[in-house]
Amino acid sequence: MKVRPMQDSDLDVVVELEKTVFPDPWSRISFEYELKSNPYSLPLILEHMGEIAGYAIIWRIFEEFHIANIAVHPNLQGRKMGSYFLRHILSLKENCSYAILExxxxxxxxxxLYENFGFNIIMKRTRYYRNGETALVMQKIFSKEND
Ligand SMILES: CC(C)(COP(=O)(O)OP(=O)(O)OC[C@H]1O[C@@H](n2cnc3c(N)ncnc32)[C@H](O)[C@@H]1OP(=O)(O)O)[C@@H](O)C(=O)NCCC(=O)NCCS
Incomplete structure (x- = not known):
């Protein structure tokens, strides 16, 4: 397995995968914005045997390391690939002081998965998602001990 930067040529697969794993999928335009225009964005691909096994969008904004999107291919879920990917992702925190996600x-x-990596629920956002579901905001504070 390896993690590499996302490229334009990955978008067809990423957009299809996004539709299969999320009820409110990001659009192709959203991924294009992350790839081409968002200076804070770190779009990543998880590769397994030369194929796209997952992807993630991270926003590294000053002290904040925001995991905006992460997914593993449905056929490969539950095989610790998400854990491998998240470990790699967190190693890219640089000088950020915390990681956060919804x-x-x-x-x-x-x-x-997030609890395994030391994330705690810090807040709830009621009716955050289009279907009315509540979002949990989870945060992991970086310190020398949990690097
Ligand atoms: C969330 C996701 C990225 C995790 O990737 P994964 O490869 O399936 O994760 P792993 O195999 O590393 O498993 C992570 C942990 O979840 C546990 N787990 C697996 N299925 C579970 C279930 N149905 N309920 C609770 N825990 C479960 C695993 O046992 C593992 O914990 P452990 O290491 O203590 O045993 C992946 O499932 C996914 O893409 N889901 C759809 C998209 C999504 O929901 N993304 C997150 C949006 S915030």
Whole structure:
């Protein structure tokens, strides 16, 4: 497995994957914005046997390391690829002081993954998602001990 920067040529696969894993998928235009225009964005691809196994969009904005989007291919979920990917992602924090993300309250697998990596629920955003679901805001504070 390896992690590499996302490229324009990955977009067809990423956009299709996004539609299969999320009820409110990001549009192709959103991914293009992240790739081409957002100076704070770090779009990443997880590769397994030369194929796209997952992707992530990270915003590194001053002290904040925001995990805006992360997914593993449905056929490959539950095989620790998400854990491998998140470990790699967190190693890119540079001088950020905390990582933060939003997750659907019903998304137990993702919540479990984030808790494994030391994220805590710091807030709830009621009716945050289009279907009315609540978002949990989870944060991991970086310190010398948990680097
Ligand atoms: C969330 C996601 C990235 C995790 O990737 P993954 O490769 O499936 O994760 P892993 O195999 O590393 O498993 C992570 C943990 O979840 C646990 N887990 C697996 N299925 C679970 C379930 N149904 N309920 C609770 N925990 C579960 C695993 O056991 C593992 O914990 P452990 O290491 O303590 O055993 C992936 O499932 C995914 O892409 N989901 C759809 C998109 C999504 O929800 N993204 C997150 C949005 S915030």
């Amino acid at each position: 997750v659907r309250e019903s998304n137990q697998r993702a919540i479990h």
